[in-house]
Amino acid sequence: TQFENWFHNGGHRNQQCVACHLPNDNPVKHATWKGLTGMQDVFAFYSGRVPETIKISPTGAAIVLDNCKRCHAEMVSRINEERQCWDCHRRLSHRTTGAM
Numbered sequence: 001t002q003f004e005n006w007f008h009n010g011g012h013r014n015q016q017c018v019a020c021h022l023p024n025d026n027p028v029k030h031a032t033w034k035g036l037t038g039m040q041d042v043f044a045f046y047s048g049r050v051p052e053t054i055k056i057s058p059t060g061a062a063i064v065l066d067n068c069k070r071c072h073a074e075m076v077s078r079i080n081e082e083r084q085c086w087d088c089h090r091r092l093s094h095r096t097t098g099a100m
Helices: 002-009 017-021 027-047 058-071
Strands: none
Touching: 017 027, 017 058
């Protein structure tokens, strides 16, 4: 359901998943994480172990936050950076995308 929410209503639906969910500051780091997380996804899918509600890991959340700050650097420079972006932008969560 998270993918469907993002696909139909996501504010970033024109971006590929890797733009937010993989480190994009270094090509080697990006490729390494792509391989590791890709294999985890393949295992979960083919073993039938995809949870109904997918939760991001602390490492994954840090990567997403770094990518938010990278893409929106000008805006972020004008606000308090101690909070996570989704503390205010709750509707960007795949689970609640499009919700009021």
